[in-house]
Amino acid sequence: xxxxxxxxxxxxxxxxxxxxxxxxxxxxxxxxxxxxxxxxxxxxxxxxxxxxxxxxxxxxxxxxxxxxxxxxxxxxxxxxxxxxxxxxxxxx
Numbered sequence: 001x002x003x004x005x006x007x008x009x010x011x012x013x014x015x016x017x018x019x020x021x022x023x024x025x026x027x028x029x030x031x032x033x034x035x036x037x038x039x040x041x042x043x044x045x046x047x048x049x050x051x052x053x054x055x056x057x058x059x060x061x062x063x064x065x066x067x068x069x070x071x072x073x074x075x076x077x078x079x080x081x082x083x084x085x086x087x088x089x090x091x092x
Contacts, residue, residue, distance in 0.1 A: 015070055019055070023077045026051040030081075030088050045088060052081055 027033040029051060031043030055078055066074065 012067060012070060015066075016073055019058070019070075019074050019077055022051055022055055022058075023081060026055075026081050027084070030084050032084060043088065045085070048081075048085055048088070052078070052085060055081070 024033065026048050028035050028042070029044045029048035031041050034040065035042050055074070059074055059078060062074075
């Protein structure tokens with residue numbers, strides 16, 4: 001077990017890694033990126049919606065506690081994913 005320290009740069013990097021990992025998972029679920037496990041394009045709007053909801057909750061629960069760069073990335077990721085999600089929903 002590692003000692004818990006507050007290193008703001010490390011925390012910011014870990015937060016952004018989390019957000020970008022969730023973004024990638026959502027893009028795979030939307031069929032916009034190849035699934036790295038199956039090496040196929042697969043689409044699951046339910047999984048994409050769940051990941052979007054997770055990011056939305058993350059945004060709500062961290063509101064007012066993020067650095068401006070962290071907030072900007074989170075907002076941009078959510079905007080981009082929401083647009084892609086709506087695009088896929090329209091396709092049917």
